[in-house]
Amino acid sequence: MSITVDHLTKVYGTQKALDDISFEVPRGKITGFLGPNGAGKSTTMKIATGYIGLTSGSVAVDGINVSKEPLKVKRLTGYLPEHNPLYLEMYVKEYLGFIAAAYALKRRSSRIAEMIDKCGLEREQHKKIGALSKGYRQRVGLAQALIHDPQVLILDEPTSGLDPNQLVEIRKVIKEASQDKTVILSTHIMQEVEALCDKVVIINKGKIVADDEVKNLKSMKSDVITYLVEFEEAIDVQVFEKEGLLVLGREGSIYQISSKEDPRKTIMKVAGEHALPLLNISKEEQSLEWVFQELTQGK
Helix, strand or coil: CCCEEEEEEEEEEEEEEEEEEEEEHHHHHHHECCCCCCCCCCHHHHHHHHCCCCCCEEEEECEECCCCCCHHHHEEEEEEECCCCCCCEEEEEHHHHHHHHHHCCCCCCHHHHHHHHHHCCCCHHCCCCCCHHHHHHHHHHHHHCCCCCCCCEEECCCCCCCCCHHHHHHHHHHHHCCCCEEEEEECCCCCCCCHCCCCCEECCCCCCHHHHHHEHHCCCCCCEEEEEEECCCCCCCCHHCCCEEEEEEEEEEEEEEEEECCCHHHHHHHHCCCCEEEEEEEEECCHHHHHHHHHHHHC
């Protein structure tokens, strides 16, 4: 079961939020949906879940047109919005019971217990949602998105407000869910994308600027070559700069050095001239953060 976005356009008044975008989210893989604030991520997700209408184009879930059969699509979809709408006066377990009843689930008690366990809500289940931290509210939101065992999971900033330990736990839940579901998630955390996603779609100013696997995006050609260089002792940064090399960062005797041409010969020359043993030199892989900035900044 996949999500297919085909020539989707959304216009608010005179503003074109989405401009003829097309991409596909495959089953069994986690697709990261990235973009700067205001790029159109949340708008796309709301259209895909049937919460708002589109101007032109189409979105289909498992071949079912969202605009024509929104209720059928909503039964197949679990959705965690960016601004998690919860009934703050309800208790956690009570709220999940309410959601389970809305979906007319059978064996509701066992399903609620399963979601409480899976999303790490055991100690919080008898508290009012309004008394929970932002991180635990996110867990409740994820539990309600999963409770009806949807075939499609659409998550808008699912790890917002979580501490490092909670991040690991929620990542595990999302990863396990992806084995038999179609998952698309938006996030601003590049480490999150590298830890979870197989594929990335990047949107900027309402247009798709990248649609590829993470490993392919990270191999994108750069105008500069960057190496991590470790010497036995620290050396003045100006020594490298006089040779036309740019030092991006330094930690002790480890330097991050870049150049438009392969800098290794120049680095070896500097080491020889200063009788400084060179302990390690390795080419640095492009980061996903760099790719994101290249595709979205100043464009």
